[in-house]
Amino acid sequence: MTTEEMQKRIEKEFADRFGGEANVYASAGRINLIGEHTDYNGGFVFPGAIDKVIMAAIRPNGMEKVRVFSIDIDEYVEFGLGEADAPKESWARYIFGICREIQKRGGDVKGFDTVFAGNVPLGAGLSSSAALESCYAFALNDLFNGNKIDKFELAKIGQSTEHNYCGVNCGIMDQFASVFGRKGHLMRLDCRSLEHEYFPFNPEDYSLVLVDSRVKHELKDSPYNKRRESCERVAKKLGIETLRDADMDDLNRIKSDITAEDYLRAKYVIGEKERVLAVCDALNAGDYETVGKKMYETHEGLSKDYEVSCVELDFLNDVAKELGVTGSRIMGGGFGGCTINLLRNDLHDKFVKEVTARFNEKYGHEPMIYDVVISDGARLVKEAPKA
Numbered sequence: 307m308t309t310e311e312m313q314k315r316i317e318k319e320f321a322d323r324f325g326g327e328a329n330v331y332a333s334a335g336r337i338n339l340i341g342e343h344t345d346y347n348g349g350f351v352f353p354g355a356i357d358k359v360i361m362a363a364i365r366p367n368g369m370e371k372v373r374v375f376s377i378d379i380d381e382y383v384e385f386g387l388g389e390a391d392a393p394k395e396s397w398a399r400y401i402f403g404i405c406r407e408i409q410k411r412g413g414d415v416k417g418f419d420t421v422f423a424g425n426v427p428l429g430a431g432l433s434s435s436a437a438l439e440s441c442y443a444f445a446l447n448d449l450f451n452g453n454k455i456d457k458f459e460l461a462k463i464g465q466s467t468e469h470n471y472c473g474v475n476c477g478i479m480d481q482f483a484s485v486f487g488r489k490g491h492l493m494r495l496d497c498r499s500l501e502h503e504y505f506p507f508n509p510e511d512y513s514l515v516l517v518d519s520r521v522k523h524e525l526k527d528s529p530y531n532k533r534r535e536s537c538e539r540v541a542k543k544l545g546i547e548t549l550r551d552a553d554m555d556d557l558n559r560i561k562s563d564i565t566a567e568d569y570l571r572a573k574y575v576i577g578e579k580e581r582v583l584a585v586c587d588a589l590n591a592g593d594y595e596t597v598g599k600k601m602y603e604t605h606e607g608l609s610k611d612y613e614v615s616c617v618e619l620d621f622l623n624d625v626a627k628e629l630g631v632t633g634s635r636i637m638g639g640g641f642g643g644c645t646i647n648l649l650r651n652d653l654h655d656k657f658v659k660e661v662t663a664r665f666n667e668k669y670g671h672e673p674m675i676y677d678v679v680i681s682d683g684a685r686l687v688k689e690a691p692k693a
């Protein structure tokens with residue numbers, strides 16, 4: 307469904323259920339171009355919002371309850387606004403959580419009627435949950451708080467919702483990207499200072515394609531914690547808080563005092579910081595070939611040094627390279643999920659066809675392909691006429 311079709315569908319459903327018109331809001335899913343496993347090392351991430359959104363019609367109802375219909379789940383739920391009123395439906399808990407987290411911060415939320423839908427694929431690594439949270443956080447700030455809550459706080463409200471109402475202990479990147487996203491721009495977020503900067507990403511001759519392997523390897527020995535511990539051990543040895551403050555000379559100085567494994571982990575993290583900064587320069591110069599090169603280097607680092615890849619993702623990366631894709635790498639934590647690919651437009655159709663066929667031949671199922679365009683984040687799509 308296109309975003310325009312979705313909006314029509316939502317407005318019609320709202321009119322049928324609640325009568326009349328409502329404001330329409332949207333917020334986006336996100337990609338991360340580069341900067342992986344960097345957040346807990348105080349480093350940089352480099353996300354952008356995409357042209358796949360959660361969209362909602364919302365109107366205050368003068369009651370003390372929220373009445374919500376999810377078009378995609380085809381389910382209607384009502385809930386009150388007190389802490390004890392949490393709905394049992396997991397999708398509705400995202401909206402409830404946003405209401406509660408705004409209230410906890412002293413903000414205002416009253417009852418409202420709402421209908422929503424989305425075209426961000428669920429659980430594909432594009433953060434549909436952050437799109438949902440950011441859509442409602444932005445809308446409730448506009449409808450009940452005169453937009454007094456600042457945008458970064460809106461992102462934190464989404465993050466706290468995941469922590470406190472959905473059982474997901476996530477970082478801030480997804481919500482940040484969904485709230486702050488801007489058409490034609492990626493954002494470098496400094497995970498230590500939480501400062502951000504926009505960089506142009508508007509390639510006329512290139513496009514972004516995600517290839518979702520649809521595999522997720524369950525691993526027993528909590529590899530994420532192990533990676534973190536390695537990084538912490540090396541930082542401690544260097545007498546610094548996080549690897550953000552180290553360079554390769556520092557690391558090589560203590561090489562003989564740490565395990566070979568910890569060395570490789572830290573080498574990846576330090577390299578990734580430098581790659582993000584190189585990508586910033588390249589984007590400012592409109593040099594997408596260098597951007598692509600850095601993406602391949604990141605994949606190599608994630609696969610060989612950080613060891614969070616898997617055969618399926620390495621296969622996708624090899625096929626991309628062979629077909630002449632400009633840049634390709636694992637997106638997300640690893641051990642499955644997506645690769646993000648930057649490629650010349652004239653290669654697009656061939657790549658999609660070949661990578662789908664070859665992956666299917668080797669692993670017995672087709673990957674999902676998602677074309678993405680860097681777009682705006684949270685926004686008011688349409689204001690209902692004043693009654």
Ligand code: ADP
Nearest residue numbers: 376378396397423424428429430431433434435
């Ligand atoms: P993702 O990686 O896409 O964020 P999550 O598991 O974190 O995956 O979030 C997906 C959840 O968000 C869904 O299970 C559902 O509860 C909610 N959600 C996302 N998109 C929609 C939608 N279009 N309609 C209803 N709920 C949605």
Ligand code: MG
Nearest residue numbers: 433434435436
């Ligand atoms: Mg999520």
